[in-house]
Amino acid sequence: MKQPLISVIIPVYGVxxxxxxxxxxxxxxxxxxxxxxVVNDGTKDRSAEIAKEYAAKDSxxxxxxxxxxxxxxxxxxxxxxxxxxxxxxxxSDDWIDLKLFEVLLDTALTRNVDMVKYGVIETDEFKETRFxxxxxxxxxxxxxxxxxxxxxxxxxxxACNGLYRCDLAKKVKFPENIVHEDNYxxxxxxxxxxxxxxxPFCGYYYRVNNAGISKGKVKRPLDKILAISKLRKELLGSxxxxxxxxxxxxxxxxxxxxxxxxxxxxxxxxxKNLYEYVMSNLDTRRKISFWWMGWKNDLRKYKG
Numbered sequence: 001m002k003q004p005l006i007s008v009i010i011p012v013y014g015v016x017x018x019x020x021x022x023x024x025x026x027x028x029x030x031x032x033x034x035x036x037x038v039v040n041d042g043t044k045d046r047s048a049e050i051a052k053e054y055a056a057k058d059s060x061x062x063x064x065x066x067x068x069x070x071x072x073x074x075x076x077x078x079x080x081x082x083x084x085x086x087x088x089x090x091x092s093d094d095w096i097d098l099k100l101f102e103v104l105l106d107t108a109l110t111r112n113v114d115m116v117k118y119g120v121i122e123t124d125e126f127k128e129t130r131f132x133x134x135x136x137x138x139x140x141x142x143x144x145x146x147x148x149x150x151x152x153x154x155x156x157x158x159a160c161n162g163l164y165r166c167d168l169a170k171k172v173k174f175p176e177n178i179v180h181e182d183n184y185x186x187x188x189x190x191x192x193x194x195x196x197x198x199x200p201f202c203g204y205y206y207r208v209n210n211a212g213i214s215k216g217k218v219k220r221p222l223d224k225i226l227a228i229s230k231l232r233k234e235l236l237g238s239x240x241x242x243x244x245x246x247x248x249x250x251x252x253x254x255x256x257x258x259x260x261x262x263x264x265x266x267x268x269x270x271x272k273n274l275y276e277y278v279m280s281n282l283d284t285r286r287k288i289s290f291w292w293m294g295w296k297n298d299l300r301k302y303k304g
Contacts, residue, residue, distance in 0.1 A: 003033040004109070006101055006163070007084030010092050011074030012048055013041040018093040018207065023054045023061070025095035025205075031102040036061040037078045038092075042068030047092065072174035072181045075159075079169060087169035089159050093207045100203035104163040107197050111138055114165045114193040117155060119202035131155055132202045139196040144240060147190045149198075151244050157186045161204050168193055180224040187231040191240065225252050 008026055012019060026036055038055070040048035040063060048063060055061040066077060075089055086108065090096060097103075100118075107116045119132030131154060139146045149156045159174075159182045172188045174181045190196065232245045 003031075004085035004105060005033050005035055005083065006031070006086045006088060006105065007035045007037060007078075007082035007166075008088045008090055009037050009039065009075055009078030009082060010051075010090050011039045011041050011071055011078065012051060012092045013043045013068065013071075013074075014045055014047065015043075015092045016046040016050060019047050019050050020054075021095050022090065022092050023051065025098065026090065027054070027058050027060065028098055029096075029101045030099050031105060034060050034101070035082065035084050037081050038063040039074040039078045040065045041070070041074040042066060070176065072176050072178065075174045076176075079173070082166070082169075085166055087164045087166055088162070090204075091160055091206075094160065095205045095207075097201075097203035097205075100201075101163075103199070103201050103203065107136075107199055108163055108165070111195070111197050113138065113195045113197040114168045115189055115196045116163045117196070117198045118161050118204065119200060120155065120158070120161050120204045120206050121202050122206045122208060124208040130202050133198045133200045135200055137198045139198070141190075141194050141196065144191070144242065146193055146196050147187065147240075147242060148244075149196075150187050150190050151248065155198075156190070158182045159185055159189070160206070162189065164189065175227060175230055178223045178227050178230070179220045180227045183224055183227040184231045184234075187228075188234070191235060191238075225249060228252060 010022065010026075015022075023036070023038075026034065036058075038048070038051045038061060040051070042065075048065065051061070051063045055063050062081075064077070064081060066074070069077075078089075079087065086105065088101070088104075104116045104118065107113070117133070119130065122129045122131065133155065139149065141147075155161060164172075168189065171192050172185050175184050178184070228245065228249050232249065235242065235245070
């Protein structure tokens, strides 16, 4: 029986210190039938050059050069190139357990699911923090049940800790010019998937790298609101309604406003209807805190 092909999409930008470890963890997988798509997102260091050195030794690796477009554009470009039966997105400054694809594919095939989600190990130079599912679970997406997991923590709102059947992956593009792109795409994966599995296996090592393509402190915090808003609009257009998205938007906007400081965005203008929308979706405690922050920062003058 022919083994399914897994397409591994790796956007590369400014990771010459880490790309070798990432590629080593992929080419040395116990599961061998891989298509490794390295998308050079216009990097200015030796990242792409190092990847091409690996490609010269391993025919499974192909490097594609593009002008810089950002993480979402690079992932979308990789998806267009991919020919595999399953898709995996790996960030180029991270690495994976050597048995990861063997474990994921076994789950995908034996459980006949469209998507397998698994645990993540966040690591820096000093410590490791594990984020994992408590047990194995199979979710049938009837009446939008799978989408409820979108609100159950970080493991459900990032894309790198998943293996996606190709026909599912091809339905989901990452939004361009939005930093928190996974908040949009992860929701669509859950919406479109017919059957989902989560497993307690921790197989993804997420490097806390302040200089990386998607790491470090929160960048462009308003983008998370834009990503969730785009997701909400897309789902509404498909006739799918989930009131928790309104709640999540309100919470994220509250945290955005509460987080005002010299290093973050400041609201230049706030329309009155947006202010009222946020207020109507906050619980009493948050309303009081939001009102106090508005008074302290004289938010009233931005209401229009």
